[in-house]
Amino acid sequence: MRGPRILLYTGLAVVGLFVLVTIFAPAVAPHDPTQSITNERLRPPGGGFLMGTDQLRRDVFSRVIFGGRIPLLVAIFSCATSLTLGTTLGWLSGFSGGWVDRGLSLVMDAIYSFPALVLAIAIVAMLGPGLANMIAAIAFVYVPAYFRVSRGQALVVREQEFVEAARAMGGSTLRLLVRHIAPNTLSAVMTVPSFNIADAILTEAALSFLGFGLPPPTPDWGFDIQNGQRFLQSGFWWLITFPGLVIVTVSLGFGMVGEGLNDLLNPRRRRSVG
Amino acid sequence: MHGDEHWGSESGQKEQRERVVGVGRYILARLALTIPMLLILLTVVFLILRVVPGDPCLAMLGGRNVGPEEIDNCRKTLGVDRPVAEQYLTYLKGIIRGDFGESIRTGLPVIVELLERFPATIELAFTGMFIAVLLGMVTGIFAATHSDRPADHAVRMFNIASFAMPIFWIGLMFISIFAVRLRWLPVGGRLDPIGGAVFEPITRFYLLDALLQRDIPTFLDALRHLVLPAITLGLVVSGFIGRMSRTSMLEVLGKEYVTAARSKGLHERVVIGKHALRNALIPIVTVIGLQFALLMGGAILTETVYSWPGVARYLLESIENRDFPAIQGTVVFIALFISAVNLGVDVLYARLDPRVRY
Numbered sequence: 001m002r003g004p005r006i007l008l009y010t011g012l013a014v015v016g017l018f019v020l021v022t023i024f025a026p027a028v029a030p031h032d033p034t035q036s037i038t039n040e041r042l043r044p045p046g047g048g049f050l051m052g053t054d055q056l057r058r059d060v061f062s063r064v065i066f067g068g069r070i071p072l073l074v075a076i077f078s079c080a081t082s083l084t085l086g087t088t089l090g091w092l093s094g095f096s097g098g099w100v101d102r103g104l105s106l107v108m109d110a111i112y113s114f115p116a117l118v119l120a121i122a123i124v125a126m127l128g129p130g131l132a133n134m135i136a137a138i139a140f141v142y143v144p145a146y147f148r149v150s151r152g153q154a155l156v157v158r159e160q161e162f163v164e165a166a167r168a169m170g171g172s173t174l175r176l177l178v179r180h181i182a183p184n185t186l187s188a189v190m191t192v193p194s195f196n197i198a199d200a201i202l203t204e205a206a207l208s209f210l211g212f213g214l215p216p217p218t219p220d221w222g223f224d225i226q227n228g229q230r231f232l233q234s235g236f237w238w239l240i241t242f243p244g245l246v247i248v249t250v251s252l253g254f255g256m257v258g259e260g261l262n263d264l265l266n267p268r269r270r271r272s273v274g
Numbered sequence: 275m276h277g278d279e280h281w282g283s284e285s286g287q288k289e290q291r292e293r294v295v296g297v298g299r300y301i302l303a304r305l306a307l308t309i310p311m312l313l314i315l316l317t318v319v320f321l322i323l324r325v326v327p328g329d330p331c332l333a334m335l336g337g338r339n340v341g342p343e344e345i346d347n348c349r350k351t352l353g354v355d356r357p358v359a360e361q362y363l364t365y366l367k368g369i370i371r372g373d374f375g376e377s378i379r380t381g382l383p384v385i386v387e388l389l390e391r392f393p394a395t396i397e398l399a400f401t402g403m404f405i406a407v408l409l410g411m412v413t414g415i416f417a418a419t420h421s422d423r424p425a426d427h428a429v430r431m432f433n434i435a436s437f438a439m440p441i442f443w444i445g446l447m448f449i450s451i452f453a454v455r456l457r458w459l460p461v462g463g464r465l466d467p468i469g470g471a472v473f474e475p476i477t478r479f480y481l482l483d484a485l486l487q488r489d490i491p492t493f494l495d496a497l498r499h500l501v502l503p504a505i506t507l508g509l510v511v512s513g514f515i516g517r518m519s520r521t522s523m524l525e526v527l528g529k530e531y532v533t534a535a536r537s538k539g540l541h542e543r544v545v546i547g548k549h550a551l552r553n554a555l556i557p558i559v560t561v562i563g564l565q566f567a568l569l570m571g572g573a574i575l576t577e578t579v580y581s582w583p584g585v586a587r588y589l590l591e592s593i594e595n596r597d598f599p600a601i602q603g604t605v606v607f608i609a610l611f612i613s614a615v616n617l618g619v620d621v622l623y624a625r626l627d628p629r630v631r632y
Contacts, residue, residue: 115608
């Protein structure tokens with residue numbers, strides 16, 4: 001019983017710290033992330049510059065602090081969109097059955113089978129780079145994850161006696177969905193977002209690493225790593241190491257929250273979840 | 275599986291024949307299911323690439339300094355001046371005939387360019403998958419047989435962490451450590467630019483080609499170039515496989531037939547290796563199949579980081595050059611490949627699990 005709680009609390013601590021630092025970035029960061037603050041370019045970490053400086057003489061530490069803003073924004077908005085869309089479609093599909101269910105399931109399975117990153121890249125490539133398009137692309141590829149969970153739950157709840165009783169008493173479809181199906185499937189659905197946010201942060205990082213994010217000089221971990229890649233062979237390791245470590249930590253934090261929640265909310269499945 | 279023991283006898287041969295027929299029928303049934311699935315996937319791709327942006331020619335050429343007649347020309351070449359329904363049919367017909375259009379950048383058929391790069395991707399993907407399966411299964415089974423002990427917790431932490439690692443960053447860190455600092459392995463590419471210049475590939479699977487030509491130095495060179503990308507790709511996928519192996523093994527170890535095997539006094543190695551592992555393999559194979567999608571996503575980043583000249587890199591190059599037919603062709607190609615792999619995994623599944631019959 002201790003294991004999952006530790007995972008959950010550690011995860012929550014990491015996530016909480018990240019969210020606070022990101023919101024209060026102007027107060028936490030020692031320098032402006034977009035301004036040259038010294039006359040030494042590519043200065044190694046130490047001596048007033050915790051993580052060194054980049055080729056434009058900017059403070060890497062300040063860029064790392066500010067660099068979480070875009071990923072957090074993209075992750076939250078895309079996750080909220082796919083949660084709403086995927087869960088609603090899943091409820092509808094599982095509840096109504098028949099050809100609606102078969103059709104929707106086929107479409108969702110097809111999208112799910114396709115590499116999420118390739119799909120996201122194709123969408124952003126067609127829509128063009130930028131914040132809204134990145135959110136749309138990431139939201140789209142994660143819809144099936146919510147769809148599957150909420151549909152599966154709706155299928156189970158639909159057959160239960162209290163739903164049958166509500167239907168026998170003349171409850172409308174909408175009422176059945178909102179009053180009975182939705183609340184009873186939420187606990188399973190609610191474990192998805194933290195994994196989803198962890199994944200969305202990685203996808204956002206990948207997209208901005210590949211150049212589909214915001215134009216410079218906006219600080220963004222993925223883009224800063226791409227920038228650092230050019231100097232890697234000359235041995236300037238700090239440009240990529242620090243943004244990357246932060247991505248791993250934050251994504252791991254959300255992942256641990258997901259694991260912990262999963263163990264807590266679905267105790268039946270505890271043994272079966274690796 | 276358990277039928278193996280009867281295979282010598284007459285009834286065994288009959289059983290085997292029935293199984294072959296059963297598997298054949300199963301493959302046909304799966305093939306029939308793959309087609310609608312593929313059709314939907316191709317439709318989704320069509321919608322994203324042709325319908326969502328409104329006008330792919332404007333999306334492709336809009337930012338460039340081109341006149342309206344050039345955009346008109348582009349519309350005619352791509353056929354986007356026609357009604358959407360007609361475009362859709364032309365698109366599907368092209369795919370069926372294996373015609374993916376011509377690259378704007380090079381003028382060559384896209385399918386030719388893709389097939390040229392496909393072996394590089396396959397070589398990377400399969401080596402990566404091999405490493406992932408090896409690492410995932412060994413750690414997963416070890417964790418399951420040492421459940422709730424420190425080794426188990428360590429494996430679990432590694433698995434959770436592996437989901438959190440940006441693959442492109444891992445790749446760059448490996449380059450930074452093993453190629454730049456220690457100089458053990460090359461930074462990228464498939465062959466040494468000087469030594470590899472004279473090498474003439476046959477199949478474009480460089481490892482295989484070098485062996486076919488008995489060119490050991492080239493083989494070693496190709497292998498050295500493959501090590502870092504394959505480990506990068508494998509490491510990230512191994513978490514899923516490790517997780518599934520652990521779960522599946524734990525479940526099987528609780529089954530009665532395992533207890534029965536143990537109570538017969540069989541050695542623990544035989545119990546795990548023969549009785550438990552074979553049954554635990556079934557869900558693991560499914561997960562491996564599903565991971566191919568993840569692997570292709572990871573391949574894009576791995577190929578970018580290591581300048582690996584594969585299909586995924588071609589997609590990014592095409593996007594950079596706004597080469598629309600090449601973008602569409604590559605996405606369709608990846609869709610076809612993923613469907614084929616899923617079908618292959620299902621067939622393998624049927625062979626592993628005698629209960630699967632249609």
